[in-house]
Every structure is written in structure tokens, then in C-alpha cells.
Amino acid sequence: MNHSRLIGLISPIRHIRPVRALAAVWLLSRAAMLWLLAHNSLPLLGAGGVAREVWGLYGHWYGTLSQGAFPAHDPLWQYPPGAGPVLLSPSLLPGLTYFQAFVALTVLTDAAITVALTRAGTRPGRTLRGAALWTGGLPLLLHIPFARYDIQVTAFAVIALLTLQRSTRACGALAALGALVKVWPALVLIGTPKGSASRSTWIWGAVSGAAALLLLGMSFDDSLAFLTQQGGRGVQIESLGGTVLGLATHAGWPGTVRYQYGAMEFTGPYVAAVAQVSLALTALAFAALLLWRFRARTGRWTEATPYDAALAAVLLFTVTSRVISPQYMIWLLGLAAVCLTSRRTVQRPVAALIVAATAVSAVVYPVLYHEVMASSRTGCALMLLRNGLLAAAAALAFTRLWRSTDSPGPEVPQPASEPDLDSRRLPARAPSPA
Numbered sequence: 001m002n003h004s005r006l007i008g009l010i011s012p013i014r015h016i017r018p019v020r021a022l023a024a025v026w027l028l029s030r031a032a033m034l035w036l037l038a039h040n041s042l043p044l045l046g047a048g049g050v051a052r053e054v055w056g057l058y059g060h061w062y063g064t065l066s067q068g069a070f071p072a073h074d075p076l077w078q079y080p081p082g083a084g085p086v087l088l089s090p091s092l093l094p095g096l097t098y099f100q101a102f103v104a105l106t107v108l109t110d111a112a113i114t115v116a117l118t119r120a121g122t123r124p125g126r127t128l129r130g131a132a133l134w135t136g137g138l139p140l141l142l143h144i145p146f147a148r149y150d151i152q153v154t155a156f157a158v159i160a161l162l163t164l165q166r167s168t169r170a171c172g173a174l175a176a177l178g179a180l181v182k183v184w185p186a187l188v189l190i191g192t193p194k195g196s197a198s199r200s201t202w203i204w205g206a207v208s209g210a211a212a213l214l215l216l217g218m219s220f221d222d223s224l225a226f227l228t229q230q231g232g233r234g235v236q237i238e239s240l241g242g243t244v245l246g247l248a249t250h251a252g253w254p255g256t257v258r259y260q261y262g263a264m265e266f267t268g269p270y271v272a273a274v275a276q277v278s279l280a281l282t283a284l285a286f287a288a289l290l291l292w293r294f295r296a297r298t299g300r301w302t303e304a305t306p307y308d309a310a311l312a313a314v315l316l317f318t319v320t321s322r323v324i325s326p327q328y329m330i331w332l333l334g335l336a337a338v339c340l341t342s343r344r345t346v347q348r349p350v351a352a353l354i355v356a357a358t359a360v361s362a363v364v365y366p367v368l369y370h371e372v373m374a375s376s377r378t379g380c381a382l383m384l385l386r387n388g389l390l391a392a393a394a395a396l397a398f399t400r401l402w403r404s405t406d407s408p409g410p411e412v413p414q415p416a417s418e419p420d421l422d423s424r425r426l427p428a429r430a431p432s433p434a
Contacts, residue, residue, distance in 0.1 A: 015122040022128065022135050026114055029139040030107060036143035037103065046366030050147045055099040057262075058087055058149075062098060065220070066091075072225035076262040078233075081216040081223040082180025086149050102149075109151050110138065113158050113334065120162050120341040130341035133351060137333045140358045141326060142366070148327040153178055154334035157185040157310070161338045164192065164201070164306055172201040176209030180216070184314055184331060190289055191309025194298050234265040234275060236323040237372055238364065240391065241274040242266060243383040246375040257373050263323060264373055278322045285316035288398065296405035304342035305405060311335040311347055312397035315354075319394040324387070326365045329358045332393075346400040353393035360386040 041048045057076065064071045065084050071077040090101030114135060121128035138145055145151055156178025164171040171192070178185025189205060192198040217223045235241045237257055245255055245266045255268025266274075289312075314335055318328055336351040364372055364382050371379035 026135045033143050044367050054102050054147050059098045069221040070225050072222035080180050086152050103146050106146050106151050109155050113155050130337040134337040142362050150327040150330040153182045157188045158334045168200040169204040172204030173208035176205040187313040188310040190313045191306035193301050233261050236263045236265050239324045240387050241278050243387050246380050249375045281320035300405040302344045304344040307339045308347050308401050312401045315394040315397050319390050326361045329361050346404045350393050350397040353389050357389035
């Protein structure tokens with residue numbers, strides 16, 4: 001029996017106890033999250049506002065979607081058409097209320113992500129740190145994850161990345177389907193290995209996305225209505241720009257906070273200018289990612305490079321966004337967890353910053369959200385801390401990604417890429433100083 005085959009047999013046995021511990025922590029933590037959701041009417045848990053998103057807003061959209069149309073005239077509808085099937089999915093569990101079925105499916109999706117990360121972590125050369133981060137990190141957001149559909153979106157991105165080495169086709173298709181639910185999963189393809197592997201991934205992503213979009217367009221009316229709702233969005237109080245405006249109120253800026261487009265946003269002088277700066281920064285972030293991909297040395301690519309690039313890309317787009325809702329942290333936790341399944345990732349310190357930012361996010365909302373809305377000193381301090389951690393994480397993630405693929409030294413030869421990666425592993429790379 002050769003050495004690699006022996007390792008493959010021993011590895012699952014070695015991981016039995018850690019996997020059991022993870023399962024126990026998952027069960028206990030998810031039970032605690034469900035308890036918080038059941039008691040979300042308590043003032044410190046949002047006074048009912050967290051759960052209201054599901055039974056109020058999602059339930060209302062469910063009625064419209066059930067009639068074969070998207071809520072085109074609702075200014076709160078700002079999601080791609082793939083969100084429709086997700087919001088209709090509670091109908092798969094008859095006998096439960098919409099709220100109960102939605103939460104049940106969200107918990108099952110959380111379990112699926114945990115299983116996928118655990119399976120990836122038990123493979124030879126991998127680690128269970130990713131599964132541990134997801135298992136222990138998600139409860140830091142209290143009960144919010146089970147009252148939003150961002151876990152479902154994150155599942156598309158996580159599983160797409162974890163299938164990349166086995167099938168570029170599956171990776172591309174899953175990323176495209178995720179992008180039709182919320183746009184950001186398309187970013188996970190930024191780090192696919194150069195060559196035919198990337199072409200296969202992107203082609204299958206484009207074909208799958210186009211086919212799904214056509215099917216949704218034939219099944220529902222007003223499938224592209226969400227496009228008309230984006231332009232009017234302002235600056236959410238939890239965004240980086242919102243932090244600047246919140247601090248400006250202490251210098252005499254006369255702006256106010258108002259609920260619009262499904263979020264608490266600033267209104268007043270210079271808000272439009274801040275929003276334009278955010279959009280410009282997003283464009284610069286995209287240009288920086290394209291420059292990285294163009295300059296990155298193929299011989300430096302490892303199995304972790306696609307994971308590291310995905311995390312860096314989503315971090316950059318999150319930090320420069322006009323909106324940074326607390327559920328966005330679910331995306332970052334999922335991608336950080338994927339990075340930590342590989343021993344070759346360069347994003348370990350970034351993952352630590354994301355966990356810290358996640359913990360602060362739960363204090364921001366729902367615990368002390370009234371302080372943030374009032375732009376009090378406490379509220380501004382919280383936003384400075386949370387967004388400062390995210391900004392530091394984004395800068396560090398991109399810097400470490402750049403250095404990991406641009407370090408000096410002899411390059412490792414890259415074998416020819418194939419449309420599918422089932423029978424090969426991505427090339428190793430020499431140690432990086434990053």
C-alpha cells in the first residue's frame with residue numbers, strides 16, 4: 001500500500017473525536033440561537049425587529065411570488081430573481097407556518113455548510129479550522145442568521161469554492177446560481193486558476209446563469225424589476241460612509257436618519273456625495289482585483305489561492321458598499337471558513353479580524369442599535385470599531401493575497417489545466433514571505 005493511500009485511510013479515523021466535538025458544539029450553539037429567536041421580543045434582542053423581517057417582509061413577498069410575479073412596485077425589493085425560489089422554498093414544508101418553515105430550512109442549510117466544511121477539513125493535508133470557525137463564529141451574530149436568507153446565499157459560494165478542485169463546471173454553475181440570489185457570489189470566481197480551468201468555470205457559470213435567468217423570466221413577471229430600485233439607495237448608517245456622516249453630526253452636520261429601502265439611512269446635505277464616493281471606491285476595488293489577477297504568477301497558485309482571492313474580493317466590496325448590514329458578516333464568516341480548510345491559506349489573521357468584527361456587529365445590532373441610530377458617542381465608537389476592523393481586514397486580505405502570488409524566487413511549474421479538476425490537484429508553491 002503506497003504512502004498517500006495509507007494517509008487517506010488514517011485521516012478519517014484521526015478526525016473522529018474533533019468531528020464529534022464540532023457536532024456537539026453545533027447542536028448546542030444552534031439550540032441557543034433558536035432560543036434567542038424565540039425570545040426576540042426582548043429589548044436587547046431587537047424588540048421583535050429581527051424576526052419581523054421573515055414573517056412580515058418575506059411573508060408578504062411570498063404572497064406576491066406565489067402569484068407568479070416579483071414585487072416590482074415595492075421599493076424594498078432589491079434582489080435578483082434567484083431570490084424568488086429561496087423565498088418560496090418554505091412551501092416545501094407544509095403544515096408549518098411560513099416563519100417556522102423558513103427557519104427550519106435555514107438551519108438545515110447551516111448544517112449543510114458545516115458538513116461541507118467538515119468533509120473538506122478531514123481530507124489529507126486539510127484542517128478542521130474552517131468548520132470550527134463557522135460553527136463557533138455564526139452564533140456571535142445571535143439569532144440574526146436564522147431570520148435572513150444570507151445563509152442560503154453563503155451556501156452557494158462555500159460549496160462552489162469547495163468543489164473547484166473536483167469540478168470547474170459545478171463550481172461555475174453554483175457561483176452563478178448564487179449570484180442570481182444575491183450578486184456577490186459571482187466574486188468567488190475571481191481566483192480560479194489561470195488557463196482552461198478559469199475558462200471552463202466562467203463559461204459554465206455564464207451558461208448556467210443565463211439558463212436560470214431565462215427560466216425565471218419565463219416563470220415570473222417583472223423578473224428584472226430589482227434593477228430599477230438600486231439607484232435611489234442612500235448611505236446606510238452602518239456603512240463606512242455612514243460612520244463618517246455619524247461623526248459629522250458631532251461637528252454640526254444637520255443630517256437625519258430615516259427608514260428607506262429597507263434600511264436606516266442618512267438623509268441631508270452631502271449624503272449623495274458620500275454615496276458617489278462609495279461607488280467610486282467599489283470601482284477602484286474591482287480594478288485592483290483585476291490588476292492582481294493580471295500580475296499574479298501562475299506558478300504561485302495553490303489550492304488556497306481561489307479561497308483567499310474570494311475572501312479578499314468580498315471584503316473589498318463589502319467595505320466600500322453603501323450598505324453594510326449585520327447579515328453581511330455571514331458571507332465573510334463562510335468565506336473565511338473556506339480559507340481555513342487549507343493549510344496553505346494566507347488569510348488566517350484576516351479571519352481573526354472578521355471574527356472580532358462579527359462580535360462587535362452583534363452589539364451594534366440589535367443590542368445597542370438605538371445608540372447607532374442616534375449617532376451618540378457610544379454608537380459612533382461602535383461603528384468606528386466594527387468598520388475599522390473590516391477595513392483593516394480588507395486591506396490585509398488584499399495585501400497578503402498580492403504578496404502570496406507575487407513573491408520572488410523560482411516558480412513551480414504549472415501542469416496543463418483541464419476542464420475538470422477531478423484527477424489532479426492544483427500546483428504547490430514555494431513558501432511566501434507573506
